[in-house]
Amino acid sequence: MDKPKHILLIIGGGIAAYKASELIRLIKKSGMTVRCVLTESGAQFVTPMTLAALSENEVHTTLWSLKNETEMGHIQLSREADLIVICPATANLLAKMAGGIADDLATTLLLATDAPVMAVPAMNVRMWQHAATQRNIKQLQNDGIMVMMPDEGDMACGEYGPGRMPEPEAVMTQISSLMSSAFSSTSEFAASELGANPLDGQPAFAPDQHRPLHGKHILVTAGPTREPIDPVRYIANRSSGRQGFAIAAAAAEAGAKVTLVAGPVHLATPVGVLRVDVETALEMEAAVEAALPANIAIMVAAVADWRADSRSEQKIKKKGDAPAPLQLTENPDILAGLARHAQRPDLLIGFAAETEKIAEHAKAKLAKKGCDWIVANDVSGDVMGGADNSVHIITAHGSEIWERLPKPEVARQLVQKIIEEIG
Ligand code: C5P
Numbered sequence: 001m002d003k004p005k006h007i008l009l010i011i012g013g014g015i016a017a018y019k020a021s022e023l024i025r026l027i028k029k030s031g032m033t034v035r036c037v038l039t040e041s042g043a044q045f046v047t048p049m050t051l052a053a054l055s056e057n058e059v060h061t062t063l064w065s066l067k068n069e070t071e072m073g074h075i076q077l078s079r080e081a082d083l084i085v086i087c088p089a090t091a092n093l094l095a096k097m098a099g100g101i102a103d104d105l106a107t108t109l110l111l112a113t114d115a116p117v118m119a120v121p122a123m124n125v126r127m128w129q130h131a132a133t134q135r136n137i138k139q140l141q142n143d144g145i146m147v148m149m150p151d152e153g154d155m156a157c158g159e160y161g162p163g164r165m166p167e168p169e170a171v172m173t174q175i176s177s178l179m180s181s182a183f184s185s186t187s188e189f190a191a192s193e194l195g196a197n198p199l200d201g202q203p204a205f206a207p208d209q210h211r212p213l214h215g216k217h218i219l220v221t222a223g224p225t226r227e228p229i230d231p232v233r234y235i236a237n238r239s240s241g242r243q244g245f246a247i248a249a250a251a252a253e254a255g256a257k258v259t260l261v262a263g264p265v266h267l268a269t270p271v272g273v274l275r276v277d278v279e280t281a282l283e284m285e286a287a288v289e290a291a292l293p294a295n296i297a298i299m300v301a302a303v304a305d306w307r308a309d310s311r312s313e314q315k316i317k318k319k320g321d322a323p324a325p326l327q328l329t330e331n332p333d334i335l336a337g338l339a340r341h342a343q344r345p346d347l348l349i350g351f352a353a354e355t356e357k358i359a360e361h362a363k364a365k366l367a368k369k370g371c372d373w374i375v376a377n378d379v380s381g382d383v384m385g386g387a388d389n390s391v392h393i394i395t396a397h398g399s400e401i402w403e404r405l406p407k408p409e410v411a412r413q414l415v416q417k418i419i420e421e422i423g
Contacts, residue, residue, distance in 0.1 A: 005032045005179045008081035008115070010106045011051070013041020015156045016088040016122035016165035020046060023087060023168040024054040030176060036060070037077070039093065039106050063105040074105055078113035083178060086110075088122035088165050091133050097145070098136035116210045118146040118178065120171055125161030129268065137271050146211060148174055149249045149270060151408050152242075153387065162268070170412055174253075178210065211255020212419045218256040219294035219345065220248045221301035221334065223263030225281045229326065230312040237302050238384040241265030243351075244300030246411035248273045251298075254415050259291040263301055281307060281331035288334055296418060297345040299335045299371075302353060302384075307331055339370030347421060349414075352376040353384065362394045372396070375414065393417070 007027050011020045020036075027034045036051040037060045048059040063074060078084065086093060086106075093106065097119075102108040110117065119140065127133060128150060137147055148171065152162040165171075222244020227235040241262060248260040249270035258273045261284055269275040276287045281303045288297075309327035316325060335350045348371040352362045355378065362376035374394045390404045393414075402413060 005082045006080060007032055007034045007175065008037065008077065008084045008109075009034055009055075010037045010039070010084065010086040010089075010093075010110070011042040011046065012039050012086060012088050012090040012093045012106070013044055014088045014090045014122050014165075015045060017042050017045035019165055019168050020087060021050060021054055023085075023171055024051065026168055026172040027175065028055070030172065032175075032179070033057070035077070035081075037106050037109065039104060041090070041092075060105055063108055074109040075112050077105075078109035078115060081113070081115045083175065084110065084113060084115050084117045085120065085171070085175060086117070087120035087171060089119040091121075091123045091127045091130070091136075094119065094121060094133065094136045094140065098139040098143075116146065116178065117144075118148060118174065120148045120165060121150050121163075122165030123150075123163050124157050125155060125159050125163040128163035129161070134271065141272050146178070146253065146255075147271065148253055149408070151406060153406065166408065166412075170409055173412060173416060178212070211253075212423070213251060213254040213256035213415070216256045216295045216422075217293070218248075218251045218258050219261070219288065219291050219297040220244055220251065220258060221261045221263075221284060221288065221297075221299045221303075222248065223265040223267075224302050225263045225284055225304045225331075226279050227281065227304045227307035227331075228279075228311045229308045230314065230316045232315055235304050235306065235308070236264075237304065239263070239265075239302035240384070240386075241267050242387070243389060243407045243410065244298075245270060246408045247298055247300060247414060250408070250411040250415040251418075254419065256296075259294070261287040261291065261301070280304075281334070285332050285334045285337065288338065292341070292343045292345075294343075294345045296347040296349070296422075297338055298349045298351075298414075299338070300351045301334075303334060304331060333369070335371060336369045347372050347418065349373045349375060349418075353379040355380040359392050359394065359399060362392055363399075366394050366396075 011017050024034055034055045035057045036055050052059045096107050097110055102111045141147055150162050151164045151166050153164045154160055155164055223241030224237045224239040245267050248258050252258045252272040260273050260275045262275055262277055278284045278287050306328035309329050350369050350371040352365050352374050354361045354376055358376050358378050362374045366374045376392045377389055388404050389407050389410045391402050393400050
């Protein structure tokens with residue numbers, strides 16, 4: 001029987017540290033082993049005793065322990081791990097890692113390791129959005145660190161926005177997918193290649209290659225389109241772009257090269273994603289065409305079905321009781337066009353916003369549009385523009401329902417399903 005996978009969990013000093021206890025329980029439940037390193041500030045939030053009891057392993061807190069340096073030094077600690085998870089990763093910890101600082105046990109072993117590293121940032125929204133943190137995240141991704149994007153929501157500090165640690169179940173899903181067979185065989189190969197002297201010269205692999213969607217190009221459309229009528233008016237819809245942006249982020253986290261064609265929305269570009277901003281359906285169609293070829297396309301945008309026949313150069317005036325001088329033309333169906341395209345992606349996923357007979361309408365749409373999956377959602381409530389989503393996934397092999405989940409969680413599950421499909 002294979003040796004169980006071993007996780008080294010570094011717990012930074014943030015209020016989300018309490019969620020580490022649940023993560024340890026889930027790691028153990030999955031059959032993996034876990035050993036914890038607690039930073040000095042992490043120890044202000046959780047006790048070594050709790051972590052030791054849950055992990056059934058000694059908890060390491062300091063670089064300066066003689067006993068540990070003889071029996072379990074920081075080099076060995078980092079080497080025995082199949083994966084190092086930093087959860088929660090504070091802004092300070094991320095900054096130190098990005099700068100290559102090694103001034104405590106956690107940061108020293110992160111410099112010494114040849115194991116893949118996944119960071120799960122959690123912090124106040126302003127700290128997360130600060131240019132310095134975003135710069136550090138980009139640097140870490142360039143260095144091959146996998147970064148799991150934080151959730152958006154109410155925070156312990158009373159503010160709302162991105163920065164909240166994903167639920168331990170979501171972190172566990174990510175750990176399991178990274179520990180899947182394809183990944184672990186690469187990692188074992190890498191470990192054996194580097195085994196003799198891991199710090200000597202360049203590694204034989206880019207850590208990026210561990211990620212399950214490495215080498216895939218994923219095209220995502222998101223947000224509404226805006227169809228101008230005259231200089232001051234336009235046709236649009238309530239789409240916020242949040243679901244599409246979350247999918248782009250989850251795909252990038254899984255290692256894909258992601259092109260996100262975005263209609264007009266007020267959302268930050270997910271780290272590591274190439275964003276192309278468009279306004280109208282025709283511009284979106286052209287941007288999609290320009291982004292090809294892609295292995296997978298996920299068309300989440302709420303494209304306006306119609307545009308004004310012609311855009312008036314001047315503001316259109318009312319003329320008493322006369323009907324509005326508005327003629328509409330149907331927009332091209334970008335998804336259906338992609339299904340017929342010579343460069344059709346191998347996996348083509350459409351979204352369907354429905355207000356009734358969700359599954360029935362979605363099945364009909366799957367056939368009509370010629371895509372492989374339809375992700376249908378009931379938009380009769382607060383889904384459009386809201387934080388949560390309930391979806392029906394319709395494929396040629398059947399359907400499944402994911403009851404009300406935060407949009408980032410729907411995104412992660414969808415990316416996981418894609419990984420299983422193409423794996
Ligand atoms: O026909 P309906 O708008 O319900 O289809 C929704 C799906 O089709 C979504 O994936 C959407 O992005 C895509 N679509 C498109 N171009 C259009 C209309 C919808 O790509 N003109």
